[in-house]
Structures are given as structure tokens and as C-alpha cells.
Amino acid sequence: MPKYTPIIGMEIHVELKTKSKMFCSCKNDPFSAAPNTNVCEICLAHPGTLPVPNHTAIEWAAKIAKALNCQINTESKFDRKHYFYPDLPKAYQISQYDQPIGEHGYIDLEFLPGKNYRDKAHIGITRVHLEEDTAKLSHDSSGNTLVNFNRAGVPLVEIVSEPDVTSSAEAKMYSQELQAIFRYLGISDADMEKGNMRCEANISLQEENKFINDKGVIKPVAGYTLNHKVEVKNINSFRAVEKAIEFEIIRQTAMLEKGEAWKQQTRGWDDNKGETVMQRIKETAADYRYFPEPDIPPFHPVKIAGDISLPELPQAKRLRLREEYGFSYADAELLSSDLHWSDYTEKVMSELVDWLHNLSESKTDTDEILQNKQQQLARLAGGWITSKLMGAMAERSINIKILRLKPENFAELVALIYTNRVNSTNAQKILNEMLDSGVDLDPTHVMEEKGYGQISDEGKLSEVIDEVIKNYPQQVEQFKNGKEPILQFLKGMVMKATEGSADPTVTEKLLRKKISK
Numbered sequence: 001m002p003k004y005t006p007i008i009g010m011e012i013h014v015e016l017k018t019k020s021k022m023f024c025s026c027k028n029d030p031f032s033a034a035p036n037t038n039v040c041e042i043c044l045a046h047p048g049t050l051p052v053p054n055h056t057a058i059e060w061a062a063k064i065a066k067a068l069n070c071q072i073n074t075e076s077k078f079d080r081k082h083y084f085y086p087d088l089p090k091a092y093q094i095s096q097y098d099q100p101i102g103e104h105g106y107i108d109l110e111f112l113p114g115k116n117y118r119d120k121a122h123i124g125i126t127r128v129h130l131e132e133d134t135a136k137l138s139h140d141s142s143g144n145t146l147v148n149f150n151r152a153g154v155p156l157v158e159i160v161s162e163p164d165v166t167s168s169a170e171a172k173m174y175s176q177e178l179q180a181i182f183r184y185l186g187i188s189d190a191d192m193e194k195g196n197m198r199c200e201a202n203i204s205l206q207e208e209n210k211f212i213n214d215k216g217v218i219k220p221v222a223g224y225t226l227n228h229k230v231e232v233k234n235i236n237s238f239r240a241v242e243k244a245i246e247f248e249i250i251r252q253t254a255m256l257e258k259g260e261a262w263k264q265q266t267r268g269w270d271d272n273k274g275e276t277v278m279q280r281i282k283e284t285a286a287d288y289r290y291f292p293e294p295d296i297p298p299f300h301p302v303k304i305a306g307d308i309s310l311p312e313l314p315q316a317k318r319l320r321l322r323e324e325y326g327f328s329y330a331d332a333e334l335l336s337s338d339l340h341w342s343d344y345t346e347k348v349m350s351e352l353v354d355w356l357h358n359l360s361e362s363k364t365d366t367d368e369i370l371q372n373k374q375q376q377l378a379r380l381a382g383g384w385i386t387s388k389l390m391g392a393m394a395e396r397s398i399n400i401k402i403l404r405l406k407p408e409n410f411a412e413l414v415a416l417i418y419t420n421r422v423n424s425t426n427a428q429k430i431l432n433e434m435l436d437s438g439v440d441l442d443p444t445h446v447m448e449e450k451g452y453g454q455i456s457d458e459g460k461l462s463e464v465i466d467e468v469i470k471n472y473p474q475q476v477e478q479f480k481n482g483k484e485p486i487l488q489f490l491k492g493m494v495m496k497a498t499e500g501s502a503d504p505t506v507t508e509k510l511l512r513k514k515i516s517k
Ligand SMILES: [Zn+2]
Pocket: 021, 024, 025, 026, 038, 039, 040, 041, 042, 043, 044, 153
């Protein structure tokens, strides 16, 4: 049986959050406004109206193109894409055909080592173009279809990738990376649930070694006939991106193994059934009868956008979290995926680095030792942010955008743990109190007030240890007879008696001293 290789290209749409719509001055607010209130003659396609392009939308589309390493075209134009559907009042969509805002870009994805069969993927970006969104259809229980034109004419950017994606996991990661980029650029909320961002995948399976990917064009070799691509729409979450592609790979493999062929087609992802469903035989570009939009003159994206300055993008941020601070790959990945979290993390780390450098014992450290300490701190902080803090916030339904716990206070808590002034059980209690209190709590204050601090005072610990030795004479005897592991049991009893506050190192040292023969 021949082996098949999945060839996947992604089409991602993202709504820009400009103040007004793409070609009219209506408010760009498709979600919160009452239906059909943000409308005018232009976005309702009354005859005789003229569209006027939104310059901010052109600038932002150019920004996306630059972030995806595209060439920004000096000349660009809008085209009419014709099709008939109730969500499209003009019966054509103003889009871009052969002169998009940007083209020939790429994005490099880096995977958690060993998680995928390749550690890096270079995904070509074919084009970035600007268009207008359609109206939103909804279907009520009695079978009526309602049309809300608030969304009609909202600026929409489409990003088309080359067929360089080779697995469902890569497709998901590509989509997540784009979402992070849109959010870092501040041009869209890119919320998939709200439909701000929509993913479509083009998938075809080809026999291994029977084709080449020539700069994004799949070409057959030695008389092989390529299998048609299948476009999958209605994908509403990253998880669905993965599942829909996996389903198609299995479906197409089964057909090929039975010797069946298929036509180029569009299928819809049914999330409830977990399968793709045939929608229609795919239109070709000719079916859309593209022609230049006569009401809008060609324009110059480079001139309109001017010098585009980009903020630090997720990939650079991730690398810096790892290399500058020493975060683990997984923590850097998670923390950079959201701008609010990466800002928070950076503030925590800058506090911790300052603190470390001012610590008296660090003053005499060599650069290497200091670097190691900083990495230890980053690992500790990374773990506490990604598991403990995020977990405690999730339990309380607190979102990072409304988190009141200041980064400097969280950094102080990490410093308390790092210096063994508090153990992790009590640190968790302090964290919970800081989250639950409406006011700004100082973790050292909470620790001292509630007696959460670690007991390392030998005098205090001695009393507890003597008590434990008195209560477990048998175990002490066993230890004296050479049963080393029993020490951990005795240590556990000291921990229990101090509610976890005994300093483990000091406890062990004292225990040994007291019960060794
Ligand atoms: Zn309008």
C-alpha cells in the first residue's frame, strides 16, 4: 500500500477593529449593537452609492503583511468577487484579486522539541489581502433566516498560506501563531468564538515521492495524477482546526485505498458530529468573474502605510524569554501566546532580576553564577505563573485583564520561595489570599501575620523533633539499625507537626544529629 502525504494550505480571515467600516463611515461594531443599526446606503448596497476605502484598514493590513515578512506592493487595487448569497447585499464582495496588499512572505514555526516529527516549519505566505466582511445570517427555531447587516462591510484581512503545512498539529500551531501576531499588533481581538478570526484549511493527500512542492506549487512527477484539494470551512476553534484536518486525512486515505477519486470541493466541519460534510463542488476563480472595482482607483499601500514600525512579535518575545531570562521552552511558549501574560511575566522578571542583583550574596557572584541564579528564578517564576497562578485564577474565573495582583507583589512571593522563607504549600495559601483579597496585599506581610514562614530556627525545631523521637521509638530504633529510608518518615512527622512549615534541610540535619548512633 502506498504511503500518503498530507498537503495543507491555510486561509485565515481576521476582522480589523478599526473605528469605522471598510468603505463607509458606519461604526465597526458587529457584536454589541442592536441588529441592523450600524448600517447605511453604502453597506446596504443602495444604487448610486460610492465606496470610500478606510485608510487605517489599509495601514493595518500592510502591518500584518510586514509582520508576516511579505513584500508590500507599491500598487494595489480592489476587485469585485461575484457570488449570490443573502449575506451579500451587492451580490459581489469588494475584495482583492491579483494585486493584494502584500505577498511572498513566510513565517517560521518552532515546535516543542520531540513533539512533532519536525522541530521547525517554514510556512510560505502567498498573499495578504483586504476585503469586506459579509452580513451575519442566523437561523431561528421556526426555520426563518435573519440577516444582520452590522457586520456587512467590516474590514476583513485574508491571509493565504502556501501548501507548506504537513500535519494537523502544525495547522493548529500556525493558526495560534497568527492569532498571537494579530493581538500583538493590536489590530484585532482575533477571537475565534466571536468569529473575529476564522480558519479554513485546504487539504489533499498525495502519494509519497510522487509530487514536488515547487515554491508553493504542488507538481506531479513521472505521470502521477494529483488528487484534488478539499476546502474545509466552518472551523470555529483551534481544537476544531486539528480535528477537521485529522478527519480529512483519514477520509481521503480511505478513499485512496479503495481506489476512489474526488472532485475539488468545499466541505463544512460539523463539530457535533466530528466530521466534514460536503457543501458544494468548489468554485474556481473564473466562477467569481473577478474584475477591477471601477469605483475605487488603484492605490499605493506603501505610501498610505508609510514607515511601518512593528512591536516585538511573539516569536521574538518567546526567544527573549528563553534566552534573556532562562524560561523553559514550554513556559516561554505559553507566556508569549498572550500579550497581557507576556507583559506581566516581564514585569515580574524585571523585579526579580533587580532583586537578585541587589541581594548582598549576589554582589560577589561571577557573571556565570548570577546567570545560573537568574535561570533558576525564571524557572521558578515560570512554574508559579503557568501552573499555580493561572490555576488559582481559573478557579476564581479571574482573567489576566482584570488581575489585581501586582507583578511586584507576585515577584516578592517568588523571592520568598526562592530563599526558602516559605514552603510551597504555604506560598500557595499566600497566593490564594492575595487573589481573594480586594486590596493589594504584601506577601511578606501575609506570611508574617499568618505564621506561614518556614521554621528554620534550630531551637524551635529541636523541641518538635524531640517530641517526634519520643512518639516513634520503634522507628528510631529501626533507623539506628541501618534502615536509612525511615528518616524520611520521621522527617514527614516533623513536617506534619509544623503544618509543613519546618525547613526541610535544617530538619534533616537536626534529626540525623539526634538519632544517629
Ligand atoms: Zn455603512
